[in-house]
Amino acid sequence: xxxTAWEPSAIPSSRRSPDMAExxxxxxxxxxERQPEAFVAGARLHDVGGVLLPRPFKIRRVGHFGYNCxxxxxxxxxxxxxxxxIISDQSGRMPGRLPPDEQATLSDNDxxxxxxxxxxxxxQLVFISQKVWDWVGQNNGSAGASxxxxxxxxxxxxxxxxxxxxxxxxxxRLLRSGRDMPGSNWHTYLFDPxxxxxxxxxxxxxxxxxxxxxxxxxxxxxxxxxxxxxxISETGEVQRAAGAGLDLASGHRVDPRPDQHYEVDGISMxxxxxxxxxxxxxxxxxxxxxxEAFYTRVLGFTVRERLSSSGYDGLVLHSGAEYFTLALxxxxxxxxLGLPDRADSMALGFRVANYRHLRSAVEFMCARGAxxxxxxAELVPGFDYVTHLKDPDGxxxxxxxxxxxCGPADPPTPAVSSSAAEWPEVIEAPPDVFGGQQFLGxxx
Ligand SMILES: [Fe+2]
Numbered sequence: 001x002x003x004t005a006w007e008p009s010a011i012p013s014s015r016r017s018p019d020m021a022e023x024x025x026x027x028x029x030x031x032x033e034r035q036p037e038a039f040v041a042g043a044r045l046h047d048v049g050g051v052l053l054p055r056p057f058k059i060r061r062v063g064h065f066g067y068n069c070x071x072x073x074x075x076x077x078x079x080x081x082x083x084x085x086i087i088s089d090q091s092g093r094m095p096g097r098l099p100p101d102e103q104a105t106l107s108d109n110d111x112x113x114x115x116x117x118x119x120x121x122x123x124q125l126v127f128i129s130q131k132v133w134d135w136v137g138q139n140n141g142s143a144g145a146s147x148x149x150x151x152x153x154x155x156x157x158x159x160x161x162x163x164x165x166x167x168x169x170x171x172x173r174l175l176r177s178g179r180d181m182p183g184s185n186w187h188t189y190l191f192d193p194x195x196x197x198x199x200x201x202x203x204x205x206x207x208x209x210x211x212x213x214x215x216x217x218x219x220x221x222x223x224x225x226x227x228x229x230x231x232i233s234e235t236g237e238v239q240r241a242a243g244a245g246l247d248l249a250s251g252h253r254v255d256p257r258p259d260q261h262y263e264v265d266g267i268s269m270x271x272x273x274x275x276x277x278x279x280x281x282x283x284x285x286x287x288x289x290x291x292e293a294f295y296t297r298v299l300g301f302t303v304r305e306r307l308s309s310s311g312y313d314g315l316v317l318h319s320g321a322e323y324f325t326l327a328l329x330x331x332x333x334x335x336x337l338g339l340p341d342r343a344d345s346m347a348l349g350f351r352v353a354n355y356r357h358l359r360s361a362v363e364f365m366c367a368r369g370a371x372x373x374x375x376x377a378e379l380v381p382g383f384d385y386v387t388h389l390k391d392p393d394g395x396x397x398x399x400x401x402x403x404x405x406c407g408p409a410d411p412p413t414p415a416v417s418s419s420a421a422e423w424p425e426v427i428e429a430p431p432d433v434f435g436g437q438q439f440l441g442x443x444x
Contacts, residue, residue: 057163062279066126066148068133074392085116089182122205151199164188181219203442211254233444272360277351282327323382323404347396
């Protein structure tokens, strides 16, 4: 069953991204032009799980984020040994694509992609050597970027695939679609108008109490083209691997924690705080109206508040109840804040478990040499106590324990109490549909 509002055919070669897989060259010529008025007005609705939406996908939450690192050793020390992120896997696949003379310039940690997490998602922050990224990104214009991905979870694999087709139909620039390993998530990558790489994904591998990632032998599911639907479930893949005699306990296991001598709200822990959430993501942009148009009309974010600081404008946007999920700031603020020219982002947010954790985290990190940076309050609306630390590459970590939650202004619609057998096949979307707590991993 196809849920897209149009059937694919040929897309002109001039609209292709250089890295696009052949299977992504689809789309109907007469819907290739951007038509923001049409879908803003709801003229073209899409069936997303029986709910009619203006796009064939809905961003549910921040999934993960990635930094390209000038000093990957110090970045890992800051985020893993300092903030307590957990390494879930390390892969040499991408660095292995560099020619031997380039590889000879890499340190041991440069030769790996480092996937880290604080929760059960396989990865929530990814570290890649800047040298590796610049070589790999030389053909798609992303060399020099300090961010390798800004990643959003959508609701299903169908939303990833149909969303990819629809985004292409809006005239946006896709990078590639498929599935990456490790992490097992199905995805599509696309550029925003500023060149920031966004990703929509479904089905992130979940890591449980034993701290085990999937065995590398299961990474054979890498796919560099848009998947045909349906695809095998994760349960099916695991059953298949077990049936082939694979040792399911042979994947990366979480490294042992150092001494757990901090008593933290009744628990013995290795540091006096715990990161429990990621986001918001704050980006610098050169053309704010153009970026706003992309993130609202294409990705479906809603503007929560417009702001200005030191003569520069910005805005914060949301995809759910959080006050903001994403912030866009004019890039002139980069110098005002003393951030390096290479910084694509103003900050990456991390929520800690409570207010005491927040104070303890700052004390703990500053004792390790981190520098606290004062960011004007008008740039971070929706928080109370919030601070920023500078990481070794000069990126800002936004630390907080609370962010305001918001609901629609209108009262809730009355519950439909008739028999489900009488309900329509598809329904109009409530204003905050698919908001709230999200399911994390693959469905099965
Ligand atoms: Fe990703």
